[in-house]
Amino acid sequence: MKLTTYNIYGVKNNNQNLDNLFREKLEGLEIAPPADTWDKIRSGLAQPEKNKRAAFFRLIAAAALVVFVLVAGWLFTREPGNNLPVAVNKQDAGSGIKLPEQQPARELVFDDSEVDKKVNVVVEKSSRPITLAQQPNKISSGEAIPVRGNSGSFRLLAQARQLLPAFEIKEKLRESSKNKVVFADRLTPGEKALVALNSSFQNKKNQKIRSWEVGVKVSPGYGSQQASHDAEYASSMTYSNTSGKPDLSAGVSATYKPGKKWSMETGVYYARNGQSSDNSIYATSEQDYSAAPASYFNTPVMIKRGQIAMNSTAGVIKFSKTPVNSELSATLDGNGLSTSSLLTGGEFSQVFDFVEVPLYLRYTLLDSKIDVHLMGGFSTNFLVGNNVYMSGSFGKENVGKTADISQVNFSGAIGAGIDYTLGKHLSVSIEPRLNYYLNSINKNRAVNYHPYRIGIYTGLNYEF
């Protein structure tokens, strides 16, 4: 190579030669890498698989827990007993007797176990034996007829020593489900007819009570968090003001109602939790920012192997890129933990998206056209989104993720609400609810971060 071609005349020529020099020497340049590089690569390849497997098992465990709680809850809220029609005397079978509107529903509750053990059979000579009717309107006397209870058919022929009027039966039996069914032979014909018709009426209503309902729920609300940090972590955070955000949550639900009072809901909801930081004013006179924002965000950051990390309320932010309009400068008077400072105009927000699978119990306080209920329960929440944004005069930019956030989290909820029936199957519900995360979603011990949400859940439900 002729070195003397490097002269100040003919710039293009000069450039060509320079380029050629570098290109020829550097294009195929081979340098032996350090000896341990391959081992590092090997371990780097092995890692992600291990993490994937662990994550998979955690998901399976969480799903199993949800199923378990669901089944346990279903078993727990099952009511023993069935409602049985009451037999009346054949002769007095009231066909054509109209049922008055204000007649309260008769509810006779049966407990299987009691029946088999002790059936009080007393025959009173004076009265005709009373039997149970197989179907509400068909009565026959003297036969023992199979009656449906919890554990299948069984036979019962019973006469009570102490006979209570039919109306009192209702009251007593409601209180305790362990009562045996007692029948009065002191019913007047009219009353007996009423009882019979009531029973048939009751049966239909009972069949409707054990029901399923699906619903769509939408909830505007306000999400915030309870956060605390250990001293060392906090010393690297410049801002301490964090505010919650209004947000929207929505989902679909499936509710099972084994009885009139209780219901159990599961479903899938989407929820978002985020918080933003306030700017801290950093006055600077040394540097000239061409698009200078009015206030600057100044926080110590750690830079390790090209990765910028910043301590923030929800956890350490790992930047995937340097935010627009920002500067990194070396910190001379740091506290030793961080070597640089990030100066930027803009607000950081750490936003997490969750898919929530709840298990909620509801208890109806008031049962009429407008029902009032209380609710409580738990939810398994899966992290599906983890983003950090910076917003400023230039718009909103995704700058990275928050580190150490758990994939699976649990929250508890309480609330109260009203349901309004629209038609045979449809109803609307409005339910204010508080949802609080029971675990800190950040696995880092230095950060305690519990999101919570207060929302009004409006739902449209269809029952079948």
Added chain:
Amino acid sequence: MEDLKNIVDACASGDPKAQEQLYNLYAPKMFGVCMRYAKNDTEAEDNLQEGFIKVFTNIGKFRHEGSLEGWVRRIMVNVSLEKFRKQSMLYPVEDMAVFESQMADDTTSEKVSATELLKLVQQLPPQYRMVFNLYVVEGFSHQEISGKLGIATGTSKSNLARAREILKRKVQKLFSEIETNANYSV
């Protein structure tokens, strides 16, 4: 090359021996690439590591059209550029003093002139270094460079010009020293 295809397929199914083979085949050259973009050995090693991890993770996607070496090289360049982008604000482009004060080592051997030139490139300010490498060695156009680095084509051109100026000065100094020494040898 049938051999190469077999190695690639074996790597795709996770065969560690094949992976090591591929690594040994390309590592020296790829390390050379990473060294050009990095400012020092440590950074180059990091990028090489990350690059190969990306290679083995994605080798299943490599269709045997085009050269494997080119594909691996592109990954190395991209990893290097990504590192640069993360650090992009560390050294404001205008602050040249840090770089211009660095002096080239004094060497006379022809054999190490490649390494010497490499050192000169590493001493460039990061953005100049990126542009110079991408334009002169990789052969990208200013248009393509502006897309990769997120800068204007005008910036790319001026960066290249500045890089050339710096390198020219340093190369001249380097070779004048060599010439001077050569003049004294018999």
